[in-house]
Every structure is written in structure tokens, then in C-alpha cells.
Amino acid sequence: MAETVLQDLTDRYVAVWSEPDAERRRAAVRALWSDDAVHLLQPPAEMRSAAEGLGFHRLVLEARGHAALELRVTRSYEEFIAPGTFEFRARGDADRLRNVVKFRWEMVSRADGDVAGVGLEVLELGEDGRIVSDYQFIEG
Template sequence: MNAHTALIDRYFDAWNETDAGRRRELIAATWSKDAAYVDPLLSGNGHDGIDAMIRAVHERFAHHTFRRTTDVDGFGNRLRFSWALLTPAGTPVVKGSDFGIVDTDGRLQAVTGFLDEAPGM
């Protein structure tokens, strides 16, 4: 497992964490303080904004989980990977691909997400 894979697996741990305190710890370990996330539906800046964004997803998609569906590909401080949002029964309801930039401390500085498949697309 390369460093980018461990980072992105921790990223998914944060997305899937329902305990607010533990999620904040994971966000701090995964994201730089001034990090930014953006996709067609959501955005969050800094640890507070990213936490609020994840919390909103939990409220809308209770008991759903994110799973990485590809290897993490990258070079230098750039990476990419794909994922799925799964229902409690394990059925994917949304699929996407994310592109990230890693800071010099090995944390995510920025992530840009794209939706590959979603209801209504």
C-alpha cells in the first residue's frame, strides 16, 4: 500500500464516520487546515466546512457508506480514485471520481469530485 492509498482510505474512514468527535479527528489527520473540497453538489473549506459537508451527507443518506472502487493512482502530489455510495444493502446509488492534491505534510490540500453516475443523470 502506498502513502496515497493510506491517505485515501483514511479519507473514506472520515466520510463513513458517524461519531462527530472521531470524524473530526480523522479530518484533522487527513486534511490540511486550509483544505478545500468541491463537487457539483457540495463544497467545504477547512476542517469545519468539510465536517459540516460530511454531516449533511449523513443526514441525507443515513446508514449509507462510501467505498473506494479503484486503486489510488497518482504522481508527485496529485492523485485520483473512484468511489461508490452504497445503500445499507450494499447497492451503489452514486458513483464518482475524485482528484486530489496532497500538501507537503502528506495531507489533502484540495479534492475535486465528479459524479460519474447518479439518479437522474
């Protein structure tokens, strides 16, 4: 995958989480993820600790298929972007090994530019270049 294509993929990925228009967001989800794609999220450490306190040893959140992915992206947009508090951006460290792409993104404060959160994304791409598996790790 050429560097420009890899950059385009990560730019489109990060942009979908900030898209205010529901129809454009829906179209972007369908363009990025395959029909039966899965998004697996390892929540932040404090959420995992709370789950362990309730007897859950591994907490993984899953969204499968376009409808669930649209809901996941929309909820993230509504919580973090719509209020005007944060914005997402790629860190520019994308790399690819065969059909697997990894990169980091960050959530930054619009008020002062401080980094409020960082995530690692590991994407498995299908033959058509769309995401079939999306592993998201919240790192801080």
C-alpha cells in the first residue's frame, strides 16, 4: 500500500468519528468497513478495573455490521465531538504489514490543544480494501 493510500485510509478513518452529518457519516461507515465488519474496543483501564470489581476478567466491547458501527461512531461523535470540547486526529505513524494496518490517534482539547486521550488502532483489511476487523485499544 502506497504511503498516500495509507494516509488516506487513516485520514478517512479518523474523519468519520468527527462527521456531523448523519448521512455522510453513514456513507463513510459503509465505505470504510465491510458489511459484516467487527469493531472491538478494549476500554480504558479505569473501566476495565470497574468491570473486574464486578467479576468480569476481560472486558471487550463489540460492534458488528454497519448498523452497529454507525451507532458506535455516532455515540462517540455525540459524546466527544458535538459538544465542541474535543477533536480527533491521527498521529501520522501508520504502518502496514500485508493486510494489517496500525496507527495511533489522539483526542485533543479544542480549548488548549492538550492531548486528552490516545488510542491504538489495528485494522485488518479485506480484498476490497475495506476494514473487516477493527481492534481499538485506549492507551491513555
